[in-house]
Amino acid sequence: xxxxxxxxxxxxxxxxxAVTSAYSVKRDQVEAVEQLIQLFDTSTSSxxxxxxxxxxxxxxxxxxxxxxxxxxxxxxxVTRHKNLREIAVISQSKVWHLTARGLRTDAFxxxxxxxxxxxxxxxxYIRNIPI
Numbered sequence: 001x002x003x004x005x006x007x008x009x010x011x012x013x014x015x016x017x018a019v020t021s022a023y024s025v026k027r028d029q030v031e032a033v034e035q036l037i038q039l040f041d042t043s044t045s046s047x048x049x050x051x052x053x054x055x056x057x058x059x060x061x062x063x064x065x066x067x068x069x070x071x072x073x074x075x076x077x078v079t080r081h082k083n084l085r086e087i088a089v090i091s092q093s094k095v096w097h098l099t100a101r102g103l104r105t106d107a108f109x110x111x112x113x114x115x116x117x118x119x120x121x122x123x124x125y126i127r128n129i130p131i
Contacts, residue, residue, distance in 0.1 A: 003019065003020050003027075004019045005017075006018075006036065006039070008039060012123060012127070013046070013047050013048060014048040015047055015048070016119075017036065017049065017050070017051045018052040018055075019053055019056050020055055020056075021057060023056055025066045026065060029066070029074060029075065033074050033075050033077060036049065036078050040081045041083075046083050046084065046085040047084065048085050048087070048088060048126045049078065049084060049086075049087045050087075050122050050123075050126075051088070052119060053090065053091045053093075054090055058095075063095065063099060067102065067103060079109070079111045080109075084112070087113040087114070089113060089115045089116070090117070090119050091117070092118075096115055097115040100113045100114060100115035101115075
């Protein structure tokens with residue numbers, strides 16, 4: 001069984017990456033990124049990426065690793081993809097909300113990311129952005 005799922009929501013113009021509590025950034029991220037790249041590469045329009053980490057328990061070391069990967073590592077192929085419209089991180093943890101804010105800074109390359117407490121909040125947000 002995989003430690004994450006990826007689902008395309010065509011009517012929303014979004015891809016949802018939902019991780020389980022067993023997900024490991026260091027172990028699973030490269031594979032997940034490869035699958036996301038394939039989806040973005042084959043998309044004929046820009047899409048949102050909704051990353052649901054509500055079930056993930058993560059330590060500071062993994063959080064820093066994940067942030068660095070998003071800005072400079074394997075995930076750059078997603079965070080800088082021509083078909084990525086914006087990223088929505090979904091978590092009730094304030095740490096993820098602060099991380100999203102940090103990723104929007106020059107130090108992390110101004111990654112287009114917002115944070116939401118629920119999937120419904122993220123979906124409401126992307127539905128209200130003009131095309």
